[in-house]
Structures are given as C-alpha cells and as structure tokens.
Amino acid sequence: MLLMTGNSSPHPVIVPAMTTTDSQGIRCALLRWFDRHRRPMPWRNDPHPYKVWISEIMLQQTQVATVIPYFERFITRFPAIGDLAAANLQAVLEIWQGLGYYSRARNLHKAARIVMNERGGELPRTAGDWQTLPGIGPYAAGAIASICHNEVVPAVDGNVVRVFTRLLGIQKDSTKPAVRRELTETVATVIAPHRAGDFNQAIMELGALVCKPRNPNCAHCPLRRRCVARAEGLTATIPVRPSRKPVPHIDVAACVIRRGNRLLIARRRPDQMLGGLWEFPGGKQEPDETLEQTAIREIAEEIGIEIRVVRKLGAIKHAFSHFKMTLHVFECRPQRGRARAVTVDAVKWVGIDELNAYPFPAADQKIIRWLTAPPAE
Ligand code: SF4
Structure with missing residues (x-):
C-alpha cells in the first residue's frame, strides 16, 4: 500500500502526496505491464503526430474497436494534413458518419x-501549443x-481518474475541478521522464483493460499491492461521482417530403448540434401540439413550404x-410554396x-434504411 507524506500545497489536501519510492514503484510496475500487454493499434505502429492527433480525437468517448476502421478510412482518404485541409467539410463528415460527436470532425477540419x-503546415510540438488549436483540450494535448x-x-x-482515485483511495467527488487539479498534479509527479508517452498510454490501457468501471480485475493488476481501494474493499464506490440527474426526453417530428421520385433534405447550420450534416427536416414537439401539427409548423418555419402529412x-x-429523443417519422407531400433555406443551412x-x-x-x-428496404409490417 502507498506510504503517504505531507503535502505542502496551499489548497485543502484531497489527493495525498506520494513518496519517491511510491512513484518509482508505480512507474516501473505500469511500464513493465504495458510492455507485455499493449494492444496493437494502427496509430501505434507509426506514431506520426498527424495520425496520433486523429486517433486521440476519435478515441474521445469512443472505444478502440469502434475507432480502428474509422481511423483507417480517414487516413486512407486524408493521408496528410494538407489533404484534410484541402477537403470540404462534407467529405470529412461523410467519413465521420456514424462515429458521433460531430463537433470533433468539424474542429479537426478547422484546425487542419x-x-x-x-503555420506553414507544421503541427505543434508542445502540449501548450497543441491547445491553441480548436477541439484540443489538456487531455488530448x-x-x-x-x-x-x-x-x-x-x-x-476518465481511465486515468479511475485508476488513480482507486489507487490512492480518494473518496471525494472525482468530477470536482479541485480533485481533478490535484490528481493531475499527482500524475505529473509519477510520469516516467524517459517514457512519458508510454506511461500515459499505460495508465489509459490499464483503465480500459483491467481497472474497468465495473468489476476491476484486481488479481491481474500490476498496482494491486499498492492499491488502497482494493485493500479496503472500495472498488465499487470509487471513483465517487455525483448522483445522475434524470436525462430529459423530447419528441421530434421528422418529415420525408416526397415530390415524384425525389425527397427533400436539409443541411443543419454549422452552429447547431450535428451542424453540417443533412437530415429529413422537422423539429421538436411543442406543448399542446400533435406530432402532425409539429411536422407542418416546423417545415413552414424551416423550409418555407406548406405540407400535407400522408402517414x-x-x-x-x-x-x-x-x-433522449423519439423521432416520429412522417411521409409528407408539398402543398404550396417553393422550398428554401429559411432557418436551415441548405435544402x-x-x-x-x-x-x-x-x-x-x-x-x-x-x-434511409427504411426507405431503401422498408420494415416488414
Ligand atoms: S488493484 Fe484493482 S482497483 Fe486498484 S488499480 Fe488495480 S484494478 Fe484498479
């Protein structure tokens, strides 16, 4: 278990300081484990900053197995930063389609x-410099x-927070900025100076493979002998998080507007959620409104035409x-007016x-899958 020393920080002490022996022990155990267990990943074969940057952005909120095929398609389509910068946003969003959190793609494109x-095509070198680009926070930098x-x-x-709060037995809310700040300072004192990148990847890998959110595999953890949460039976309650607020739910009407063999689609404005993506137009149901009324009102407001809801x-x-959202999909016909981008980006x-x-x-x-292969009744 860890031997804690005093902490000279002027802030209230949340994260206990570690002895040099503790830091060295953690560092060596982690790197030894990483050398044996690191998973092969396409961006690890060739850690060029452009590829590592793309991978780190894709990995935010997304599992490695999901990211790998997207990463490979992205690098094939945009092999260098010049290719990404020269592409139009729609081409970037097409490759990103399905990966979610589309602001990541828009920011990558903007940063490129x-x-x-x-910057004459030169990528930043330091973490501070990386953070001057859009979409890059302290973690990615x-x-x-x-x-x-x-x-x-x-x-x-999140992986690093989980490993270190358990290792150190921190029972304070891990989402609080003060806890995050002190944890970051502590991690900084443990990093291996000659293998900083491997050390950071080792903690993330340990969090993903061993120190999982539920049922951590402590028996196979290189830090088990030093871990406070394991020794005190606290792995189920650390990291501590505030209780979750109920997630709001909205009902949305989406309109498949047909004219002959053609359908009307609209592009969302760049400043909106999912900006730059195309959609079947529609919007959120207001109180005291049926979903059919929502469909008719939204299309008049967004596209400037009158429609009839067919089914x-x-x-x-x-x-x-x-x-959370329930999207109610209606087939509609245009009745009056000429479709134009009133509150959307394009139609x-x-x-x-x-x-x-x-x-x-x-x-x-x-x-689209329904339209191309309608579901069985
Ligand atoms: S011993 Fe268990 S709880 Fe502690 S760091 Fe390892 S996996 Fe996580």
Whole structure:
C-alpha cells in the first residue's frame, strides 16, 4: 500500500502526496505491464503526430474497436494534413458518419486549415501549443505531446481518474475541478521522464483493460499491492461521482417530403448540434401540439413550404449524451410554396439512390434504411 507524506500545497489536501519510492514503484510496475500487454493499434505502429492527433480525437468517448476502421478510412482518404485541409467539410463528415460527436470532425477540419494557412503546415510540438488549436483540450494535448515528443506532461482522462482515485483511495467527488487539479498534479509527479508517452498510454490501457468501471480485475493488476481501494474493499464506490440527474426526453417530428421520385433534405447550420450534416427536416414537439401539427409548423418555419402529412412511417428512439429523443417519422407531400433555406443551412431535392452521397446523423440513417428496404409490417 502507498506510504503517504505531507503535502505542502496551499489548497485543502484531497489527493495525498506520494513518496519517491511510491512513484518509482508505480512507474516501473505500469511500464513493465504495458510492455507485455499493449494492444496493437494502427496509430501505434507509426506514431506520426498527424495520425496520433486523429486517433486521440476519435478515441474521445469512443472505444478502440469502434475507432480502428474509422481511423483507417480517414487516413486512407486524408493521408496528410494538407489533404484534410484541402477537403470540404462534407467529405470529412461523410467519413465521420456514424462515429458521433460531430463537433470533433468539424474542429479537426478547422484546425487542419489553421495549421496549413497560418503555420506553414507544421503541427505543434508542445502540449501548450497543441491547445491553441480548436477541439484540443489538456487531455488530448498531453497525450499527443507525450506520445510524439516525449514531453513529460500528464494526459488525464476518465481511465486515468479511475485508476488513480482507486489507487490512492480518494473518496471525494472525482468530477470536482479541485480533485481533478490535484490528481493531475499527482500524475505529473509519477510520469516516467524517459517514457512519458508510454506511461500515459499505460495508465489509459490499464483503465480500459483491467481497472474497468465495473468489476476491476484486481488479481491481474500490476498496482494491486499498492492499491488502497482494493485493500479496503472500495472498488465499487470509487471513483465517487455525483448522483445522475434524470436525462430529459423530447419528441421530434421528422418529415420525408416526397415530390415524384425525389425527397427533400436539409443541411443543419454549422452552429447547431450535428451542424453540417443533412437530415429529413422537422423539429421538436411543442406543448399542446400533435406530432402532425409539429411536422407542418416546423417545415413552414424551416423550409418555407406548406405540407400535407400522408402517414406515419414509424418511430426511432435515439440517445445523445445529454438527452433522449423519439423521432416520429412522417411521409409528407408539398402543398404550396417553393422550398428554401429559411432557418436551415441548405435544402435539396434528391433521389433515394443519391442519399448515400450525403452525411446524415445516425437516426436519419435509419430512416434511409427504411426507405431503401422498408420494415416488414
Ligand atoms: S488493484 Fe484493482 S482497483 Fe486498484 S488499480 Fe488495480 S484494478 Fe484498479
């Protein structure tokens, strides 16, 4: 178990300081374990900063197994930063389609253009410099700078918080900024100076493979002899998090508007959630409104045309990080007016066989699957 020393920080002590012996022991055990258990990943074969950057952004909120095929397609399509900067946003969103959290793709594209236009194509080297680019916070910056340039800087994500709060037996709310700050300072004192990138990846890998959120595999953990949570039977309660607020739910009407063989699609504004993606237009149900009324009102507001609702095609449930949605899908016909982008970014009439050329969010992709292969009644 860890031997704690006093802490000279002026802040209230949440995270106990460690002795040099503790730090060395953790560092050696972690790196030995990582050398034996590191998983092969395409960006690990060739840790070029461009590839590590793309991988770290894709890995946010997303599992390695999901990311690998997206990463490979992305690098094939945009092998260098110049290719990414020269592409239009729609091409980037097409590759990203299905990976979610689309602001990551928009920021990658924006950052690539900044690097090409303002930095002569040269990517940053230090964590501080990486953070000047859009979409790169302290975690991603620390990961990239330590992996690519061995900068001795921490990269604290959810995995690292879980490992260190358990290791040190911290029973305070791990989402509080003060706890995060002190944990980051502590991790910084443990990083291996000659293998900073490997050290950061080792903690993340341990959190993903062994020190999992539920039922950590303590028997196979290289830190088991030093772990306070394991010794005191606290692995189920650490890390401590505030109790979850109920997730709000909204009902949304989406309209498949047909004119002959063509369908009307709309592109979301860049400043909106899912900005830049195409969708079947519609919107949120207001109080005291039927879903059919929602469909008619939303289309008048967004597209400037009057429609008639023909029938309901079905409903799709979808969960985002901060709310849940039921998408009620209606087949509609245009009645009056000419479709134009009133509150959306663009509108287009397209054939069903052309839909695959446009990036759509996951829920709208389900609608496309219905249209191309209708569900059995
Ligand atoms: S001993 Fe168990 S709880 Fe402690 S760090 Fe290892 S896996 Fe996590």
